[in-house]
Amino acid sequence: MHDRSDLSSPAPVMENPVGSNGSPNQLTTPLEMVRKKRQEAIWQLFDEKFHTDFRITVGSATCENAAGSQAVYDRLSERLKGLKGPRVTIGRVGCAGRCDMEPVVNVISKGGVPVKYVHVTPEIADLIIDNHILKNKIVEEHSMHHVEGVGTRTRMLLVCDGSACKLDVGPTVSYLREKLNKSGIGDKVTVTRSQCKGRCQNGPVLHVYPDDIEYQQLTPEKIDQIVEEHLCKDKIVASLATKNNKVSNRFIPFFGDVHFFGKQLRIALRNCGVIDPESINEYLAVRGYEAAASVVQMDRAKVIETVKQSLLRGRGGAGFLTASKWELAAVQKSEEKYLICNADEGDPGAFMDRSLIEGDPHTIIEGMIIAGYAMGATQGFVYTRIEYPLAIERLNLAIGKARDYGFLGKNLFGTTWSFDIEVRLGAGAFVCGEETALIHSIEGFRGEPMQKPPFPTTSGLWGKPTVINNVETYANLPAVLLDGAGWFASVGTGKSTGTKVFALAGKVRNTGLVEVPMGTTLREIIYEIGGGISGGRKFKAVQTGGPAGGCLPESFLDTPVDYESLTAAGSIMGSGGMIVMDEDTCMVDVARFFMEFMVDESCGQCTPCRSGTKVLLKILEKITHGQGTMEDLDKLVELSKTIQQSSLCGLGKCAPNSVLSTLTHFRHEYEEHILQHKCRAGVCKNLFHYEIEADKCIGCRLCAKACPVGCIIGNLKEPHVIMTELCTSCGTCFQVCRKGAVKKTTEAAR
């Protein structure tokens, strides 16, 4: 399992290059078959892509494309065509997670810290070619380092912060910083604390990038030696150095962006933003399909046992032990068994599954082969959203390639087992994320959930035993097998092992996709990775788990993210949406918003959910209109509890969660709406009004012209006045005023 001939090692060992016409090599095992294909892939890639001075990668995912990455890619490709001088290759990669900085272009040169350019336009692309590529001069002002204000560094040092082993690495970090300063290279090297990497017996651990060298069990003496020899003289301290041979988290050298990635641990997202999602060869080069090839030779029970040891739990949110689910289906006697990948990512505020499929589709396929083999599936389905056209396209392309390579279809990997995957599309119904509804939808019916039991593992698709796992769960599986179930179990907390991917969005500075070990606190995610609240505003709440989740206030920021802790705090892990809200968000309005969503998306089968959510919405609307009473709050709680207890499916049971969590943590806002007719965030239209500040108004008449109801009066060059009684609080004047003279007033109007 320690074959090192892959992307991170400089030269692959090749005995038998592509298409060798020598003696026909009898392939004896699936693993040998995959390894041979990998050698061929690497050989080809080295010829085509990596044997160059520079490698340029351009982000290509739905968001990147929307930000204009295609025009940038086209410009770069065009410029490279006639280029004389350095050898350069260009490729597309999936989303690495820096959504707020797109389009992102990464320039990787041998042995150097990668340089990331952000908000790239075709004009900036020209600058990159003219300066960085042709003159080896980094275009500082457009680099991510510059934008983030940290300056360009030649090396990045990551000290594992010991959250799992409870080691205090503070003194180690201080000593290291001191030593770097004494040696005069303090400003050339970045030192960051990183998340626990699961090397707990050997702490404190130091990773040196871009060299990708790891030093373990640090002592002051070792630090002296490392700084003096490795960092000052570029001589790796061979006697102390070890190399990371895991498939997880090995691409920090490619990401370059240590402030965002240092605190992360990438297992599911390990290849996203690094490899070309449309190239099976690039996936093979990073040990792709090796886990599946090993698995199909193992005893099924042994596969289940191995995954069980990793304690991997369902990443869709409920957190059921993945291997136990397989086991339930494996023991069923049936000619046909089905495996489904739930990629119906309906939670508003979530885009983990989309990014995973767009960035690394082969990982999902490989995960499905592993799961399918373990449970004895005859056919697999990926159920995804029609709203994700690029993900669908890449997934279909990847499935086709995997078939061509003999990894899917009849007698895959040359075994006696046959298994294929088909993509089925939803049509815009949130409830289809619920597994029994999803099954109905694949069967061609309305996506209405069913009473459980029987569970799908007994009677699922067309009444046959069926296992449904989430996209991220599948993405973890190859890594669990290659890096070891024991290692996986050592990451995270005791009951919640491994990592979780979150889609970080809302009022946070760095919006994007992050993957952190379970047990990382909300504060670390929002402030250390997310960079805090955007626009200098104040944090108010973080919403996790989508419409079925809850909102947590500042006092809960130190809650570790794992299944149990989030549930105890009154929210849920959910599939991974994480929306940050600031003081401009009204929590009553948020509850109303989610309830409106639930009313729209309730399938209508059972009364508590169909009618209950409607009544909840009515009460919430009454409150946001300033007509609520204190009794309404009691009604909200009582009705919520009834809905929770009596709804048929998970959607209904969780529907009132947003009301209950906002009532628990932000009751004062409800009371203000009711008692003072005040919406402190200035969101609820009846509860604030606009005023013009006379000293700022220059009387330009812009607002008066724009006002749709004509309620602004005043002469040219004289301060204007809003006639509050006619105003509809539409906010047009607020938006058009160039002097900032229109302000929202939340004090009781009228």
Place this chain on the structure above:
Amino acid sequence: MSTTTESIKMNLPKEVQVLAEKVLSRSNPRSFLIPLLHKLQDVEGYLKEEYIAEIASLLGITKAEVVGVASFYNHFKLTPQGKHSISICLGTACHVKGAGFVADKIKELLGISEGQTTADKQFSFVAARCLGMCAMAPVLMVDGKVFGSVTPEMVEGILCQYGYKGGK
């Protein structure tokens, strides 16, 4: 299925017909109802009643069953749509970043509400629950093209790219 492909005269658009023929030879043809509806809507823009009847008889189910499925899913349209389709994302991230104001602006400019089509059949306006591009919130999508970080002031300019000439 008692029917065979030969015995059915299909009156469907060609692309839908090609898929329908494939589907009938598969096991569980009913499970292809949603893919067939997708294909039909791709080609025709909406689900025409005569085609719904055709698909129903093809799969050996009633028209009511097909309409039952079609009306359950938001994506399917049973009435003709405008030339350009505008979706405003009203997911959580977009909501907290002010998508509501953007939606108001669109409604004001086009003079229609969510789910409606302008009288000149140029624009249809729908509210999407989440387009999954939360990092660029608020997000607006016109004919599949995504516009990120949209403000109410940007709306008119975007619509003009699609032939909006100002209505007020």
